[in-house]
Amino acid sequence: MNYLTRRLVTFPVVMLGVSVLVFVSIRLVPGDAITAMLGTEAGLLTPAQRASLETYFGMDQSWFGQYWHWLGGVLHGNLGISVTYGRPVMEVILRVFPLTLELALLSMVVALAVGLPAGIYAATHAEKPSDLIVRIVAMVGQSTPSFVVALLAIYALSVWFGVLPAMGTFTPLWQDPLKNLAQMILPALTLGFAFAAAVTRISRSAMLDILSDDYIRTARAKGVPARSVIWHHALPNALIPVVTVSGVEFGYLLGGAVIVEQVFALPGLGRTVLEAILQRDYALVQGSVLFIAFNFMIVNLLVDLAYAALDPRIRLGGK
């Protein structure tokens, strides 16, 4: 697997780049951990008090010194201590990540279950009214911001039906699957809605392209049944762009859907990163962003490997 080794070699280089970028950018933002913690009261600190807090937050060293120190820790599997949580960054991330992962997986299930059949249906009914309806719905789905969908869903449920997902106190799947799903289904549908729209549009256009290809015409001419042409000849090839889109979307979702997590009060990775930035919790921001980048790269790698499986013509290793 020449290709795989090459990818694995570039992995650390990209991670290093990401870490430098996030390290510098969070420090370029005005305001530091001390003002984030004390607010305007930070103005009451004497210089000696400030100096001792800076030592506590590790802000007394130069940027390079801080980065070097942090990187050394990371190489030993230690992402540092989150100053707001008072706990190791890795522990904080691993506690909030299962929620985000579950949310991303559920959204993808929703997206594929709805988007793929809808796209194929639209492609096979091209330019008929039913195709138009699917396309309009997909367009609306893709262009509506997720928080609008989320707020509408909450409004409809709480106002018209008087029910609401139990918010705030998240129940992990293994503790109470039913309660967990009750909490997750709305956010998953909300995220899945836009995701499904993207899948619908891409699967429709991919399918349309392929349906006009020569080999499909040949298959039809040979008298292969219409159903078989679509499912066995066209679909595997149409899946490639769908896999790409789904992979990218899934990768984004693993970084946490900040707004949806915020609206549904889900303590996931996205909200954790947001709060960490607002609190200037440098170690937590750096650790989480690195973690998100790592996930994104793994997903991309898996997507590339899936190409090879779907289409033998794509040889990832090259000659």
Add this chain to the structure above:
Amino acid sequence: MGRPRFKNLVSAVAVAAALGVAGAAVPAAAATLNMAWSQDATGLDPHKQTAFSSLRLLELVYEPLVRTDSELNIAPAIATSWEFSEDGRTLTFKLDPDAKFSNGDKVMPADVKASFERILNEETGASARANFLSIESIDTPDDGTVVFNLSQPDVPLLTAMSSINAAIVPASAIEAGTIGTETLGSGPFVLTSWEPNSREVLAANANWAGGEVGVDGINISVLPDETAILAALRTNQVDFALINDPLVATLVPNNPGLTLTREPVLNYHVLQLNADRGAMTEKKVRQAISCAIDRQDVLDAALLGEGKVTGPLTMPAYATDPSELFCYTPDLEKAKALMAEAGYEDGFSAKVMAATGEPPTAAAEAQVIQSQLGEIGIDLEIEMMELNVYIDRWLKGDFDMAVALNGGRTDPYTMYNRYWTKDGNLAHVAHYGDDTLDSLMQDGRVETDPAKRKEIFAEFSRHITEVSPWIWLYTGYSYTAANDKVSGFEANPTGSLFGLSAVTVSE
């Protein structure tokens, strides 16, 4: 969510009813209070945390020597009594012999001494340290007495000691360095779990010396969106909630079964002018701004009238009638005349900064002020920014004007010495100082006669509104919403939720 307990309670009530036992029909059995707020604590060290959101949580877990009651009087907490010496230079506290930390250890004078030494130690980085600098030494003559020896009479010291930033923590925890990671207080509740930005679980502290806690515990959910809090209240997932946004609060009474409690607070909304910059170095320009702003109009437009126009002093014991202060009755003609006298009849341009969402009405306030100052030719540009960026610039004093929500205190000296004394830590942010303000603040600090103190600070109010370095606007409310199951909550003008210790939940 306490389901098993709920079932037990229901069956207990059923059994009691079936047996027809008189008096048992309404058992005083405690239940768990489900509560929500939108901003979570940002840390657990009571000496280092200053954000309202942190103090609210810590006030349920820790106790200071004294506390501020709902009438803003000093009330006993760990200390049962206190006394200034004749010359005002020693302050003696008698500790409650029943006061215990939640692990059962008695609160000893040594804990008090260690706590204040920790606050005074510069390495701690306690921002409240500035309030305790008159403490020279602390004696612990016996197991129930603590004596503070002061370098000078310091009347506001007692008020400063009622803050949770002066909480008494165990000397052993200070030595072990666990404050901030573990909580061990003597307050009504014990923090059993804290998942930042998600939830807190509090259990009643059986060792609390202040009496019986009305509930078994409190489950607090952090719901960042306040409309979601309203929804959770409506669907009875939450019994009690803290609300910051006046717009959301005003929607609560529309729901049957929900009650909104409004409590006037000491915090004040203010437009801060930079008297070191441009046209605002002229007193007449600042006065013109004061005359051009219709405070009631800003309050009505930006805050739906949810509040009260205020002078500089917001505590009822010292507040004076605002209508007696300079230009509290808006006067556009006078404003224009003052602008002309200062040589700015054509106006000038300036920028006003405001923090996004802090307070929730900041943007609206800035817009109303922008349009009002437009009337006298001041072309105001609004700069909205994230809170930490705002604070950063504010602390540097780098602004033309700033829309701010400042914290109030129960004592005028503790509230303003940082701004309006020449060596105040935030004098450079206030951008203004004069000898009158300086001497009034010092007089107020050492004066022990309450009537004379009131006079001194009334003069302070008159003088500062006339020189107009800041335009005080109004005080708002703190809001709590509760359903019918909750009773016994007493709100506090300091915004403290200590009143939760007396709350009961019925079923």
